[in-house]
Amino acid sequence: MNLTAQLAGLFPRLDQVPAEYRVDTRAYERLYLLNGEIRTWEGPTTEVSSPICLQGGGGLGRAVLGRVPSMDAGAAMAALEAACGAWDGGRGGWPTSSVATRIAAVEGFVARMIRVRETVVNLLMWEIGKSLEESRKEFDRTVEYIRRTIEALKESDRANSRFSLDGGVIAQVRRAPLGVCLSMGPFNYPLNETYTTLIPALIMGNPVVVKPPRFGLLLHQPLLEAFAASFPPGVVNFIYGDGATIISPIMKSGRVDVLAFIGSSRVADVLKLQHPRPHRMRCILGLDAKNPGLILPDADLDLAARECVTGALSYNGQRCTALKILFVHETVAGPFLDRMVAAIQALPVGMPWDAAVKITPLPEPDKAAVLTRYVEDAVARGARVVNPGGGTACETLYYPALLAGVAPTAQLYHREQFGPVVPVCTYRREEEFLEFVAASNYGQQVSLFGRDPARMALLIDPLANQVCRINLNCQCQRGPDTLPFTGRKDSAEATLSISDALRCFSIRSLVAAQASAESRALIQEIVTGRHSSFLHTDFIL
Numbered sequence: 001m002n003l004t005a006q007l008a009g010l011f012p013r014l015d016q017v018p019a020e021y022r023v024d025t026r027a028y029e030r031l032y033l034l035n036g037e038i039r040t041w042e043g044p045t046t047e048v049s050s051p052i053c054l055q056g057g058g059g060l061g062r063a064v065l066g067r068v069p070s071m072d073a074g075a076a077m078a079a080l081e082a083a084c085g086a087w088d089g090g091r092g093g094w095p096t097s098s099v100a101t102r103i104a105a106v107e108g109f110v111a112r113m114i115r116v117r118e119t120v121v122n123l124l125m126w127e128i129g130k131s132l133e134e135s136r137k138e139f140d141r142t143v144e145y146i147r148r149t150i151e152a153l154k155e156s157d158r159a160n161s162r163f164s165l166d167g168g169v170i171a172q173v174r175r176a177p178l179g180v181c182l183s184m185g186p187f188n189y190p191l192n193e194t195y196t197t198l199i200p201a202l203i204m205g206n207p208v209v210v211k212p213p214r215f216g217l218l219l220h221q222p223l224l225e226a227f228a229a230s231f232p233p234g235v236v237n238f239i240y241g242d243g244a245t246i247i248s249p250i251m252k253s254g255r256v257d258v259l260a261f262i263g264s265s266r267v268a269d270v271l272k273l274q275h276p277r278p279h280r281m282r283c284i285l286g287l288d289a290k291n292p293g294l295i296l297p298d299a300d301l302d303l304a305a306r307e308c309v310t311g312a313l314s315y316n317g318q319r320c321t322a323l324k325i326l327f328v329h330e331t332v333a334g335p336f337l338d339r340m341v342a343a344i345q346a347l348p349v350g351m352p353w354d355a356a357v358k359i360t361p362l363p364e365p366d367k368a369a370v371l372t373r374y375v376e377d378a379v380a381r382g383a384r385v386v387n388p389g390g391g392t393a394c395e396t397l398y399y400p401a402l403l404a405g406v407a408p409t410a411q412l413y414h415r416e417q418f419g420p421v422v423p424v425c426t427y428r429r430e431e432e433f434l435e436f437v438a439a440s441n442y443g444q445q446v447s448l449f450g451r452d453p454a455r456m457a458l459l460i461d462p463l464a465n466q467v468c469r470i471n472l473n474c475q476c477q478r479g480p481d482t483l484p485f486t487g488r489k490d491s492a493e494a495t496l497s498i499s500d501a502l503r504c505f506s507i508r509s510l511v512a513a514q515a516s517a518e519s520r521a522l523i524q525e526i527v528t529g530r531h532s533s534f535l536h537t538d539f540i541l
């Protein structure tokens, strides 16, 4: 049987899907969250289909999962209005509440969130085709991130529960919220990368309007109840629909103070330009990347191939941190490629719930065709597909393609493929790699594979000025979440980590007075009388 037929045979009939992984979205498919209330959208809706195809009478077809609201500008503006109401020029109950109150609300949310783990994990598999193992990991990592965010805020608040006395001025410095936040996550981490900005924004006192990504819509629905029960009205609002219809009016209103967006730099630019006074809007952006890997002649080739396959093909290469191009020294290109081919052949292909599966269906409808065009373009410029069956597609399944000899003129040399295609180039002088990195529009991370300390050091020094993480003998990645995650050029704006995110969504604000007897007495009374949520010396344990 040829590979196309084998791939087709991996899609199941509905009755072959294990019962525990089936989803029923009827209970919540038209819901949205506005001003603390879960409402049913009576207007037009959009069908949500799965990357998973099912065998049926008419052949293979994408499974239909349900419907989500296709909201209009008026409904989107109502959500913005609700968030602006909760902010109320900084006077709202949420932005003026104590840190302890906000922490308690987020703790309540986590407790409710974990009750729907199984449903959200199943929806991750069905909506974006992520494997069961990775879907569980995404959920659990998000819960862990939120818990550690709470701890990080307690720690920073403790440090701020003191006064300074300098130059005759007594002062207390704390972090205050920024205002209304618009939060938009990406489809590849629709839960994790939405909530790792949403929760820090909320816990720092900012009301939020959330627009879920293109894929990974329904998985937020089982969580609406947890949001409604945990936060005051208007503090969290969820809207669904076409970006141009619902996001443009929100941005053009000029009432967004913080934009948390993970997606393409092209869309980020459009959003920023729509704001009438962009300097008023703080941007926290996670954007494009083309992280390269460099395999030096003395590299441990077994380890390098293992890490490069994981780095390039985890979740089918649909990670912003994925290794998207490899440079291998000409003297070791042959043995390195042999190891890559063997490692790719060992990757199980199938449905997200299949045991140990690594290659799964792709959510973007035209993705296989886009990848095929990239491969054809590279081949026309001298590259060759080196793994058997590489680039074979059937519906939403795309068998990984390993390309050798990718020329600088090929699109794959510069463009972010965001899929299971691994371009490899050979190099002679390390300078060629440094030139690639310097000329690139992206500046997130690199991976270096080698053993010679002096040679590695010579690369580390210039690369540290071009990217924001240099991985030694391992793949590129975001974690652990305590490390700063950011990028240069078109790759990011602002830095995320558990503690950095708290800083991103807040600004230092302080109360200061001449250290006179009257001022001291005034401050003393505010503090001991517990008159203020901002000016106090409470210590959260």
Ligand code: G3H
Residues within 6 Å of the ligand: 188, 189, 193, 318, 319, 320, 321, 476, 477, 478, 479
């Ligand atoms: O898509 C970008 C993610 O932030 C990558 O995170 O390296 O943990 O997969 P990861």
